[in-house]
Amino acid sequence: MTLLADPNVLVAALLAVLILGLAKGGFSGLGALATPILALVLPPTVAAALLLPVLLVQDVVSVWSFRKTWDRWIVAWMLPGAALGVALAVLFAAAVDEAQVMLALGAITLGFGLYRLWLERGGRSVAASGSPGWVGTLFGVATGFTSQIAHAGGPPFQIWVTPRRLPHQVFVGTSSVTFAAINWIKVPGFVALGVLNRDVLVASALLVPFAVVSTLVAVWLIRRMDPARFYSLIYLLMVALGAKLVWDGLGG
Numbered sequence: 001m002t003l004l005a006d007p008n009v010l011v012a013a014l015l016a017v018l019i020l021g022l023a024k025g026g027f028s029g030l031g032a033l034a035t036p037i038l039a040l041v042l043p044p045t046v047a048a049a050l051l052l053p054v055l056l057v058q059d060v061v062s063v064w065s066f067r068k069t070w071d072r073w074i075v076a077w078m079l080p081g082a083a084l085g086v087a088l089a090v091l092f093a094a095a096v097d098e099a100q101v102m103l104a105l106g107a108i109t110l111g112f113g114l115y116r117l118w119l120e121r122g123g124r125s126v127a128a129s130g131s132p133g134w135v136g137t138l139f140g141v142a143t144g145f146t147s148q149i150a151h152a153g154g155p156p157f158q159i160w161v162t163p164r165r166l167p168h169q170v171f172v173g174t175s176s177v178t179f180a181a182i183n184w185i186k187v188p189g190f191v192a193l194g195v196l197n198r199d200v201l202v203a204s205a206l207l208v209p210f211a212v213v214s215t216l217v218a219v220w221l222i223r224r225m226d227p228a229r230f231y232s233l234i235y236l237l238m239v240a241l242g243a244k245l246v247w248d249g250l251g252g
Contacts, residue, residue: 003042003050003203012041013203017054017211023154024058024179025065025218026172026225027233031055032152032241036102036248044150049195051151052186053204054211059180061215066173074161074174075181077133078140082153082182085144090189096149103249105146109155110242116162116235129163136160143178148186152245153179158238168230172222 004010016034023031038047089096139160147153157175166174190196225233 002206003046003199004206006041008041009038012038013050013207014210016047016051017207018214020051020055020058020151021211021214022218024055024062024176024215025220026062026168026175026222027218027237030154030237030241032105032146032150032154033244035150035152036244039150045193045195046200048150049190049193049200050204050207052183052190052196053201054207055151055179055183056187057208058211058215059176059183061212062172062176062219063180065216065219066169066176068173069167069169070173070177071166071170073133074136074164075178077136078143078157078160078178079181081137081140081142082144082147082178083185085141085146086148086182086185086189087144088141089145089148090192093193099249099251101146101149101249102152102245105152105155106242106245106247106249108159108242109238110246112155112159113235113238113242117232117239120232120235129165131160131163144182144185147179147182148189153182155238155241155245158234162231162234165231168225169222171230 004013016038019034019037020031023034034051035044035048038051042050139156142156143153146156154175157178161171161174187196
């Protein structure tokens with residue numbers, strides 16, 4: 001019997017996949033909410049494992065949709081750090097307190113989102129950041145680490161990339177390519193942990209059609225969004241996400 005035979009798991013899984021679809025389609029950072037939602041009804045490691053194959057399929061849709069609009073320089077600097085972060089998360093999986101990691105990540109995300117909203121209040125124009133590539137590698141480590149733990153790599157990515165003020169479709173494309181690569185890097189770790197079993201893979205396969213549709217809908221919305229409002233929306237999402245992660249971390 002599939003994991004989705006439980007109505008509670010089915011509802012939570014559909015909501016999690018919808019959130020991932022929105023994230024993959026361009027509403028970056030939202031994906032960090034998916035695993036905590038599914039972890040309400042499944043063990044956290046099982047929840048993360050169930051969503052990984054779904055993410056891999058959604059990556060195909062998002063990368064194809066934004067294949068012509070991504071920043072190779074950013075991806076090249078972030079991926080080595082991300083690979084190291086994934087390896088560290090797998091190596092120290094037994095010792096990592098997920099609640100504390102999410103609390104710290106939430107506090108940083110919340111603070112950064114509020115700071116950027118204040119900085120750009122009233123439509124103020126803010127010069128784009130020009131931080132060197134090695135800083136992106138450090139943020140890549142945090143991105144890979146939190147992505148391996150709970151598919152929550154969006155906030156560290158955003159903290160380094162959003163201040164660069166990329167055109168909004170380039171931002172989405174860069175995010176899509178970066179996380180597509182990271183998700184494949186994560187596969188061996190999940191296999192080593194023994195959580196990608198038959199039941200998990202069957203449940204993931206059943207969720208794939210909904211995952212594809214939700215991603216395509218988000219892509220459609222992003223392409224019609226006013227670029228001037230894109231970053232304000234991203235910062236608002238970061239504030240909401242950061243508050244949610246802090247709440248979950250305190251509760252854990």
